[in-house]
Amino acid sequence: MSADTLILVLAIDRGAGPDPLTIHRTKAAVPFGGKYRVIDFSLANCLHSGLRQVLVLTQYKSHSLHKHLRDGWSIFNPELREFITPVPPQMRESQEWYAGPVDAIRQNRYLIERNRASQVLVLDGGAVYRMDYAELARAHRESDAQITVAVRATADPGSATQARVTINDEERILGLTEPVMVDRRPDERGTEGDEHLETMGVYLFDKPFLLERLARIERGAISDNDLALDLIAPLTQDHRVCAYRFGQTRGRVTPDRYWSDLASIDDYYQANMALLLAQPPLDLYQPDWTINTYQGQYPPARTVPGAVTGNEGVFVNSMLAAGTVISGGGVNHSILFPRVRVNDGAIVEASILFDGVVVGEGAHLRHCIVEKDIEIPAGERIGFDAKRDRERFTVSREGVVIVSKGATVSEGE
Known part of the structure; x- marks a missing residue:
């Protein structure tokens, strides 16, 4: 499983989230939960899912993140083709930095091509959640999809920060559209029976298909702000793009069903404060899904x-x-x-x-x-x-x- 999947973690910019906290660091490197960095959650998902070929694409004020990866995540064995490697812009084609998520992937086509994996999992390094990517990969194979997009249900489409998803009865994605943020009072929000789907920043591609699509994209040809909208949305009509529902009965971390992209300071604050609830929505103490990180050798509190x-x-x-x-x-x-x-x-x-x-x-x-x-x-x-x-x-x-x-x-x- 590990050798069959190459992972690209996108950590290239400040993100649209807790802005004052990303002045000196990328969003993926923002501290979270008393000892972690935000990226630790995506990397822990990779570790527990048995996926251990990880490239972290970095750019914006990346020193803090690079140091964290070195100190906290040098745990894989390169002799077994396991790695977590930061990849800043290599400028192989020009002297340009990454223009956006699609361009970041496109600029690293040579790393994808030379890897033996048959599929590429692209992750947003700025979200906090648990997911068994092995189950996502299994669903991808079973549906014979060219792209599988992880989606989550929300009762309030007006609060969405990710692309909205339309699917048919066979879980095939028919369209991806921009989120619509609407200010509402609590009593104006959708009812519990309503279901609206949005993306989660988790995308699995067949490698040959991804490489073929990247070869068709020239730098500057698309807006390149959102991977789902700019790369995947135009493919939904003519290619097999399927949805994978987050929190299914299969997989080892379904009880949480928690996901946050920390889209604002208030989201960041509430996500941390929720950890102090008697029954937190994200259980950091789940023994079979620990979150690795780096912490200095300090004395006890x-x-x-x-x-x-x-x-x-x-x-x-x-x-x-x-x-x-x-x-x-x-x-x-x-x-x-x-x-x-x-x-x-x-x-x-x-x-x-x-x-x-x-x-x-x-x-x-x-x-x-x-x-x-x-x-x-x-x-x-x-x-x-x-x-x-x-x-x-x-x-x-x-x-x-x-x-x-x-x-x-x-x-x-």
């Missing part, structure tokens, strides 16, 4: 009394990564990445703190996302005065405050 007040450090319903110390402070319903320090009398509520954040004595954070290595001064209050927050930081539509690198609270930048 701990709570200690504050040096001045003597108050115990406490945390409630939160995730604390290695190296974190709560020293007389309090953490509630929050996610703390490695090496975070919450000092005496400080309070962190419903927030996400990236690696190396220091919260000064008596500071109070609420509904915040704080970038790595930022120091919050003693007594600072963020998330309480909307007007003042907007003057200093980025604030999402739903009121999440993003404290980015270079913000005035950071004395270390």
Whole structure:
């Protein structure tokens, strides 16, 4: 199975998601869930599906991602033709960077041609989900498709961020159209019985068919913003393009049925906060489908009394990564990445703190996302005065405050 499938993971740009968090990194490298990067979920799917020939196409501010792949994913054996290899633009045909997802694949035709695989699985590295790609490949063979597109059902087509899919009774795709974002009140959304399908950024091609199509495409001939719309949609009428429904009874991770492309800061925030539910929609603790990543060799997280007040450090319903110390402070319903320090009398509520954040004595954070290595001064209050927050930081539509690198609270930048 592994030798028969070559995987291309697209991680070439910022993506259209959590914009303030992608200023210094590609979307695939954005931290998630207290210790992971977003791309870890796609790569873990490959690992558990038995697919171990992976090319990660990179471009935008890729150093962080390359370092993560080196440190966290050097686990395959090249002697067995297993690999996870980053591929920045090679400029074999010209001096141009990747113009988009189709061009990124087209520029690497030689890597596809020389690989022995008979099919090519293309993945969006900026989504969080679990999927058994082996089942997708089996469905592809059974349907005798030239392209198989993973699709998911949603009851609210107005909230879709991916291409909308129309299929017939035989699961053959009849058309792909752009998503339509509509602002609605909760009571205006579709009923539970309605079904609307959208793509998931997972596409399986027969290799000869893909190469033949790529040979027909000249750089600049298409808009090249969306793989489904720009490459696959024109093929649905004359070629066998089939849908694979996410969360079928076959496969080992169907209970989750969770997928998010982190299409906004609010989506990113809610996806993280959902991990703190008693029964989270995405179970990170599923023993047969662990998520690999890199984490430094830090000491265990701990709570200690504050040096001045003597108050115990406490945390409630939160995730604390290695190296974190709560020293007389309090953490509630929050996610703390490695090496975070919450000092005496400080309070962190419903927030996400990236690696190396220091919260000064008596500071109070609420509904915040704080970038790595930022120091919050003693007594600072963020998330309480909307007007003042907007003057200093980025604030999402739903009121999440993003404290980015270079913000005035950071004395270390």
